[in-house]
Structures are given as C-alpha cells and as structure tokens.
Amino acid sequence: MRSGGERDGDGDAVETVLDELYVTPPPAFVSRREGLAAEAGAAGRAADARRIRAARRPSLAAWAANLLPHSRPEESRTFLDLGRALRDAFQSLDAEGIKELSERRRSVVSAMSRQAAELAAEAGHRLSAPVLREVEATLRAVLADQDAADRWATGRLESALTPPSDFPGPSTVRTDRRRSPAGAATASPSARTRARDEVAERRRQKQEQLAQEKRERLAQEKQEQLAREKRERLGRAREAARAADERLRQAREDLRRAERQQRAAEKQRAEAADTLSRAERAARDAASEVERLSGRTT
Structure with a gap:
C-alpha cells in the first residue's frame, strides 16, 4: 500500500522522460537525471522519481x-x-x-x-x-x-x-550434414577450432566489456564524489561568508556605539570646561570686589 502523500507514477510520462534521458549525452546524463527526478518528486510522483534516479548513465x-x-x-x-x-x-x-x-x-x-x-x-x-x-x-x-x-x-x-x-x-553452411551412427552431426577439426576460437573471442570481448563498464562506473563514481565535495566546499564557503557578514555587522554596531559614546563624552567635556571657565571668572570677579571693598575701608 502507498502512503497518502505518495501519488502513483504516470506511466506514459515517466517512459517519455526515460526516453529523453537515454539520448542525453553521457557527460550531462547525471545532472539531467537528477533534475528530472526532482521535477517528478516535486509533482508528487515519487514512484516515477525513483525510477528516474535508478537509471544508469550509458x-x-x-x-x-x-x-x-x-x-x-x-x-x-x-x-x-x-x-x-x-x-x-x-x-x-x-x-x-x-x-x-x-x-x-x-x-x-x-x-x-x-x-x-x-x-x-x-x-x-x-x-x-x-x-x-x-x-x-x-x-x-x-x-x-x-x-x-x-x-x-x-x-x-x-x-x-x-x-x-x-x-x-x-561457405561454412552445409545442407548435406553427415551424421554419426548415433545421429549426431560430425564436426570437422576446423569446425572445432573455429568454435574454440569463437568461444575465446567471446570471452575476450566479454572481459573487455566488463573492464570498460568498471572503468565507466569508477569514472562516474569519481565524478559524483567530486560533485559532492564541491557542494560541501560551497556550503562551507557560504557559511563562512554568513559568519563574516555577522562579524562585520557587529563591528559596525560597536563602532556606532563608540562614536555615540565619544560624542557624549566630548559634549560633557565641553560643558565641564564651560562650567570651569564661568567659575574662574566668578572667582576673579569676587576677588576684585573684595580688593576694591578692602581699599575703601582703608
């Protein structure tokens, strides 16, 4: 049974997609496969997405x-x-x-x-x-x-x-095959040699095919690994960029706070200097008045 969130695949649609996929040039196969699988998954066709992802690069x-x-x-x-x-x-x-x-x-x-x-x-x-x-x-x-x-x-x-x-x-086909007393076809030495050669050639071709498939599989796995590593490096770089942006934002806020504090301190210093100046003038005026009054009493 399927869960309620998974729709059955669209048979005709997925067959068309697979036909398209297998005429995609091999270097672009993996990225195209992942894109088509993602589209099927986003459309709720989970079964189709699994079939597409199961396709192997030719x-x-x-x-x-x-x-x-x-x-x-x-x-x-x-x-x-x-x-x-x-x-x-x-x-x-x-x-x-x-x-x-x-x-x-x-x-x-x-x-x-x-x-x-x-x-x-x-x-x-x-x-x-x-x-x-x-x-x-x-x-x-x-x-x-x-x-x-x-x-x-x-x-x-x-x-x-x-x-x-x-x-x-x-020329090797004989319509008048001779048979042994048991009724089996008699194979000539040259026919047996050809048969052995054909078996050896098929074995050699099969080994070459398996070796080629292994090389292609290893190359594909390496390409996919490099793609994963690239995505991981990109993720780390983005995280580092976000952290640097946060540090820059914090530094700017600290600078603005320091500038506000500096302006307040300069204002307080100016006010204190003005107060001191007025106090000094008042003291001088008071001293002059004391001296003047002292002269009169003499």
Whole structure:
C-alpha cells in the first residue's frame, strides 16, 4: 500500500522522460537525471522519481547506439527485420538466403554505424575508432540475438553489446550434414577450432566489456564524489561568508556605539570646561570686589 502523500507514477510520462534521458549525452546524463527526478518528486510522483534516479548513465557507445531507434525509427525497424531474417535463414540452413543476407548485413551495419556517428557528432561528441567499433559490435549483436535486439529497440542501452557469436560465412553452411551412427552431426577439426576460437573471442570481448563498464562506473563514481565535495566546499564557503557578514555587522554596531559614546563624552567635556571657565571668572570677579571693598575701608 502507498502512503497518502505518495501519488502513483504516470506511466506514459515517466517512459517519455526515460526516453529523453537515454539520448542525453553521457557527460550531462547525471545532472539531467537528477533534475528530472526532482521535477517528478516535486509533482508528487515519487514512484516515477525513483525510477528516474535508478537509471544508469550509458557508455558513449551505448548512447550512440541508442540514438538510432530514437532518431532513425524507420531504418531501425528495417534493421530489426534484417536480423530476424538472418536468424531464420541460419536456423533453416538456407545457404542462398544466408549468402544474400550476410552481404546485406555488412553494408547495413556499416551504414547504421555511420548514422550513429553522425548523430553523435551533431550532439557534440565525435566517436573515436574504439567507440565506433563498440557501436558496430552492438549492431552485430542485435542482428545475431533476439534478446539483444529487444534491448536495443527500447533505446535505453547502458553499455555496448557483444555478439554471442558472429554469423559464419555462407561457405561454412552445409545442407548435406553427415551424421554419426548415433545421429549426431560430425564436426570437422576446423569446425572445432573455429568454435574454440569463437568461444575465446567471446570471452575476450566479454572481459573487455566488463573492464570498460568498471572503468565507466569508477569514472562516474569519481565524478559524483567530486560533485559532492564541491557542494560541501560551497556550503562551507557560504557559511563562512554568513559568519563574516555577522562579524562585520557587529563591528559596525560597536563602532556606532563608540562614536555615540565619544560624542557624549566630548559634549560633557565641553560643558565641564564651560562650567570651569564661568567659575574662574566668578572667582576673579569676587576677588576684585573684595580688593576694591578692602581699599575703601582703608
């Protein structure tokens, strides 16, 4: 049950927000995420705010791949159709279909990768050769694997995808497979070698992907830590400024009080001097009168 102060999330609204978030360039992702989560929270949509805050910043390659289904929907649908056709052809061992689709696959992956690079450049981020290779690997994974295709179609990848295994060339497909007496397909030494090589390559790519994700996670954590430290320094500086303002206000008040006291003292001193002067004149006058009167009596 929800507490009375928490409203249910707006499903359509939060999906739109997440779509926007995952096409935000990675350097601006965290600040944009926090801003959108704060807006949802201020609107009383606590569940939406939690979903938004749970979004993880995509790698540069994943972000570039995300741009395609958002900005090139027609081409992306065609690309997904090509992947389904390729997977169906390999399942049915249609050699002619595999040959035709494989040639198309190479050109389409190249074209889609160029489009991703162009979209990234328009957003202010040119893709390096290693990042572009990750985009191409992601697109090959989309063609080879239905789960990868479904994930890419959402436009919310967080990291580049690795193909589970690349499609073999058309010449390696045999429609007249020989079977052992037990009915199992007989694998040639070269096929076993290729299989081992493919496993080793997938393992290497997976290790590279994990290492890249770790580097990106550490970089993001460092960036967030630096942001926290900056906010803390800013808070301390503001507190010090407020304390300095208070000391300045107190010093000014003390100065005004001292000036008032000085003016009062100067006034009292002037009044005392005037009183003394009048007393001195009165004393002189009295002495003169005594002397005058003394002369008469003589």
